Amino acid sequence: MAPVIDPVNGSDWLALTDEPLSYAAALEWVGGPGWGGVVGFSGLVRDHAEGRTGVTAIDYEAYDEQVLPRFRELADATRGQWPAVGRIVVWHRVGRVETGESSVVVAVSSPHRAEAFAACRYLIDGLKESAPIWKREHWPGGSDWSPAARSIQPVRAEGP
Numbered sequence: 134m135a136p137v138i139d140p141v142n143g144s145d146w147l148a149l150t151d152e153p154l155s156y157a158a159a160l161e162w163v164g165g166p167g168w169g170g171v172v173g174f175s176g177l178v179r180d181h182a183e184g185r186t187g188v189t190a191i192d193y194e195a196y197d198e199q200v201l202p203r204f205r206e207l208a209d210a211t212r213g214q215w216p217a218v219g220r221i222v223v224w225h226r227v228g229r230v231e232t233g234e235s236s237v238v239v240a241v242s243s244p245h246r247a248e249a250f251a252a253c254r255y256l257i258d259g260l261k262e263s264a265p266i267w268k269r270e271h272w273p274g275g276s277d278w279s280p281a282a283r284s285i286q287p288v289r290a291e292g293p
Contacts, residue, residue, distance in 0.1 A: 170249030
């Protein structure tokens with residue numbers, strides 16, 4: 134399986150895994166007594182997609198050797214723009230993810246909510262733009278690559 138960067142002594146937990154993602158665990162890990170704002174995002178597989186109904190699952194594929202370096206760039210750029218950010222979680226699943234399950238989790242802590250909200254949004258938007266991860270949607274009677282796929286972009290140094 135693809136590697137996971139465990140947060141042994143760091144402030145960033147970056148992971149690409151085929152294991153289920155725990156949104157609660159991400160929020161708990163980024164939290165702490167010094168952080169007044171903890172914000173998270175969990176992207177769930179839904180039962181429809183662009184022009185498709187009855188989606189039952191998505192298979193995620195990744196260019197493993199490039200995903201974690203992109204996650205690292207995103208975390209570093211986040212800290213560059215919001216230096217007060219405490220901890221960061223960026224996790225993404227690969228393999229089969231069923232409807233209702235989380236495929237991506239991003240969480241951030243900061244002394245204040247404004248920075249936590251902005252940093253979390255920057256991380257999820259940046260991940261969607263820059264991480265080489267693709268999805269194949271499945272529905273009764275068929276499957277195909279997502280028509281919403283876009284070309285991979287470099288990590289933006291600044292948020293929205």
